[in-house]
Amino acid sequence: MTSATVTESTARGSSMDRGTAIALVVMVLAFAVAPLAFYPVFLMNVLCMALFACAFNLLIGFGGLLSFGHAMFLGMAGYVCAHAAKVWGFPPAAAIALGTATAAGLGIVAGLLAIRRQGIYFAMITLALAQMVYFFCLQAPFTHGEDGIQSVPRGKLFGFLDLNNVWVLYYVVLAIFVAAFLLIYRTVHSPFGQVLKAIRENEARAISLGYDADRYKLLAFVLSATLAGLAGATKAIVFQLASLTDVHWSMSGEVVLMTLLGGMGTIFGPVIGALIIVGLQNYLAPLGQWVTVITGVIFVVCVLAFRRGIVGELTEWWKRRHPRERPASS
C-alpha cells in the first residue's frame, strides 16, 4: 500500500460509511432490547466475549498477527480486578481500571518478546507465554488456585449506579462494550490502522517507506491486550468470579475460533462469532465434552471451506450481487 492511499483512506475514514453506521445502530439496538428475550447474564457473557474477540481481531484481522495466548490478558485482568474489588475494597470502576492496566503492562512485556518473531513462531511464543501466566496463576496465593476468587463484590459504579441490580449492570456492560467497539473502529480507520494494514500486507515495503514496523506492531499488541483486559475485568465483575478457565489455553483457542467463525478482519465478525460460540456453549452444555468436539469441527470446517467467516462471506456475496455499489473499502 502506498502512502498516497494511506492518506486518502484516512480522509475518508473520519466519517463512517452508511452501511456500517446502520449496522452499528442495529447492533446496539438489538443488544439494548435483547434482555427482554434472553437471560441478561448470558447476554453479558456474550458482550464480554465479543469485546474480547474484537480486541483479538484488531491484532489478527488488521495487523496479521495470530496470538495464541490472548487468554493471559483476559484472565490476568480478571484476577487483578477481582482481587482489588474483594480484598482491597476498590470501587468497581477503579478495580476494572486496575485490571485493564495490568493487562496493558503484561501486553507490553509479552509484545516486546513476541514481535521478535513472525507468523507461526509468533503464535507459538504467545501460547508459551500464556502458559507461563497460567502456571503463575495456578501457584500464586492470591488467585486461590483451583477455587479462583469467588463472590467478588459488584459495588456501586461511580458511587451511585448499583451494579447488584442486573439491569443497571447490563446497560453498564453494554456501554463499556460499545465504547470499546467504537474505539476499535476508530483505530482501524485511523492513519495508525492503515499503516498497520500496510505492514500486514508487505512489511518490508512499509519499513522502506519509513514506518517503524516493530513500533506499530507493539502498539497494536498492547492496545489489543488492554481491550482484552477490559473484557476480562468486566467479566470478573459480572460473574463475581475470576478463575483458571479464563487463563487456560483453551480460552485462547476459543477467541481465535470466534473471530475465525465471524470473519477475521471484519468489524462485526467477532461479535457474531462470540454470539454463536457462547450460545453454543450455553445451550449445548449438557453434552459435556462433545462441545469440545463440536468446537473442533467448526474450526476444521471454517478453515477448509469458510475462511472468510460469516460476515466476510456475506460481504463477498453482497459485493457480487451489487458490483456497482461496491464500497471502496471493506
Next chain:
Amino acid sequence: MTIFGIPTQALFGQLLIGLINGAFYAMLSLGLAVIFGLLNIINFTHGAQYMLGAFCAWFLLQYAGVGYWWSLLLAPLVVGVVGILIERTMLARLYKLDHLYGLLLTFGLALILQGIFTNYFGSSGQPYQLPQEFSGAFNLGFMFLPKYRAWVIVASLVVCLGTWYVIERTKLGSYLRAATENPALVQAFGINVPRMITATYGFGVGLAALAGVMAAPIYQVNPQMGANIIIVVFAVVVIGGMGSILGSIITGFGLGLIEGLTKVFYPEASNTVIFIIMAIVLLIKPAGLFGRAR
C-alpha cells in the same frame, strides 16, 4: 551424601526424571521440526497424536492382548496412516494459503481427538502394565535406575540419532533437505514431492505415536496427556529453532535436564522454567539457539 545440601539420591532421581521428560521433548520436537521443514505447518495435532499412540498401545493390550513390543511397531503405523489420511484430505488443500491456516486446522483436529477420548475415558488415566522384562532396576552404586527408564532413554536416543542419520546422511534425506529448500526445483528433477510430503507427515506423526507408546507405562494413558506436553514442546522448538535436526534433539534433552534440576533447587519454578528460558533466548538470539534467521 549430599551435593549443595541436596541428598544425591533426590538429585539423581530428579535428573533421571528430567532426562526422561527430555527424551519425550526431543522426540516430539524432532517430529515437529521434520514436518515443519517440508510442510511449513506447525502440527498442533502432534500432542493429540502422541496421546493417540499411547491409547493405541492400551487398546492393543486391553482388547487384543498384543504386548508392548508389537505396540511399539503397530501404534506408530496405525497413527501414521491416520496422519496420512489427514494430510491427503485436509492439509493438502492449505499449502497455497497462509501457514497460519495449517495451525488453525490442526488445532481444531486436536480438539476433536481430545474431546472424543475425554468423552469415553474421562480425564483420569488408564494404567498401562509395564512389560515383564522391564521390572526391576539396575544398581548404579549411587542410585537405582529402573530398567524401563533406562530403556526409554536409550531407545529415544537411538530413534533421534537414527532420524538424524537418515535426514543428514542418506540419499533419501538429501532429497528431503533439497525439497525443504526449494520444492519446485526438486519436483522439476523428477522427484515426486507431494508424495514425499505425505510420507514426511506420516513419519513425523508416527514418531509422535512412538513417543506415546513409550510414555504409556511411565505416565498414565490420559486424554489430556498430549495437550499438556505440546505447549512445552512448542517452547522447546522456539528455543532450539527449527533449522536443525541435531539442534532439536540437544535442546529437548537439555531442557528436560534443566527442568529436572529446577525441581530440585527451586520447585516452584519447575513448570515455568522452560518458558522463562524461551523468553531469555528470544531476547538474546531471536532465531533460536540452532535456528537460522528468516
